[in-house]
Amino acid sequence: MAQDIQSALSSRGGSVSVAVHDDSGLTCASASERQYDSASIAKVLIMEGLLRRAEELGRGLTDRETADVRPMIVSSDNGAARRLWTDLGHSYLNGFLAHVRTRATILGPGGYWGLTRTTAADQMALLDVLTNARSFLRTRAYGLKLLSEVRADQRWGVPAGMPRGLKAHVKNGWLPRSTHGWRVHSIGAFTGEDRSTYRIVVLSHDNPTKAYGVRTIERIAQAVHRGLNQGRGSGRGLTPRSTVSEESDGSAPYEPLPGWDEPEQDATP
Template sequence: MPHRRRRRRTALAVLTGTALIAAVPVAATAADRNPICRAPKSPALAKRVTRDLRTALAGRGGTVSVALYDDRTRLSCTLAGGTRYDAASVVKVLMLEATLRRAAGWGRPLTAWERRNLRPMIRSSDNAAASRIWSDLGRTYLAGTLHRAGTTRTGLGPYGYWGLTRTTVNDQLRLLGALTGPRSFLSTGARAYGLRLMSEVRKDQRWGVSAGMPRGLRAHLKNGWLPRATHGWRVHSIGAFTGGGRTYRIAVLSHGNPSMKYGVRTVERVAQAVHKALNKGRSLARGATPDSEISERSDGSVPPDAPELPDLRDRLNPRPVWGADAP
């Protein structure tokens, strides 16, 4: 009976995407039976990245979700893609895209006010600017943008707490796709502007999925780092990588981290595995973030006195009224 319970716990860990997936002896066998990566034209690559991701997460505590897509090889990976997390500051990418979408829909360029707020919101993760953009857009328009991006499990934060927007890595990959994909609802110019802002994130916020990236690629990223009484530190990093005739996207969300540094290390282990697999033999442009450059201060996306909210289904967005929302 004890052995049966142990096997049941192992299987549950694999299915839920906790860090135990690679810390048990059966991990390799499970990966072969139910791979988290697929590449129709390169099954060997998919198998190798599956193995490398599991190795990267070996022995790591907390809950981790990973999603990635490479346009060149059509490599697609998902680990715990439906697990929902408080978005913290990564929700600012949604606000950026919604603002770009609205300007295009109204047939005008971005206003000076929009540019003054979008730049610090993305480059330095300015929360006051984010609150202004959130209020200006309104929930209906933000929900409409989520719909246009194809998200299915992202719910806007209640009561103005935009940092408590609940999201998944699958949805974050879709939002990144709106900035890089050929069938995006955003214009070429809007995508270029959004990517440029994400490539100019200030140095102390460039940890995460950029770790291990090779020379010749450009990183466009946004991170979130938020401690709460439940689930400990949320440490998230999402990014698109362009250059050399290729584009790929990585999203890593995590919570249950005992510290920000611990979460950053987990995220960067995943990122390093992905970059190495997709860029064999290329020299590194960026290694792991030094301990001295990792702060233990919150991103401030949720006020310290904000209530702990249950993860209720009614926090998912209601279907918007398309007549009122249509640009």
């Protein structure tokens, strides 16, 4: 599978990081410690922090929290993300990141949640929260449910090549900036009654267009699904380029943020 991933990347430009975990024990990674602007995948962190806080307080989500968390995930609503980010605050979210043992995720400054810097390895740690049996049951079930209901036009990326009979729990980010071009990210967990759960994270930047980044991610995803599901037929093809909108997810400003983006460097060469 590692060779197939490298083959999928061989003709593609840009910077790409990959992390794959299967509950059977398989792991695969490429440049998984490189940092990227998170764009809208930061919404998974916000969701998990919200659910964890409610569990710690011994309560369910309030009506107001529910009214925000669902559109934040299902339709990538930025206003809802901003309200929850502000409500949770940096102190709580940093404590949550420490609890799940992320190593290189740095929260965006002030209200800029889309400028959170993260790595494929840390995104895998966050996905593990939703699929780990030691996590709070309510947190896992509700979080996975929301990710399985992301609207159709935002379900490109890591589901490509997924066999029939599996369910995809996915969140994507797509953000152009004046440095490093398009950030195009896709993270997902895949579950099925007769298949152990596995997770795929693909982060990228330096893409000339969103469609280019989506195609790179989907070629990698096809290789992963094929390698983990030998004997199963592929049930999901590539997203047609004509259906990929080049509109930003709006999670961060296009121009560099003084004091934050300059200089912008990867965590690894």
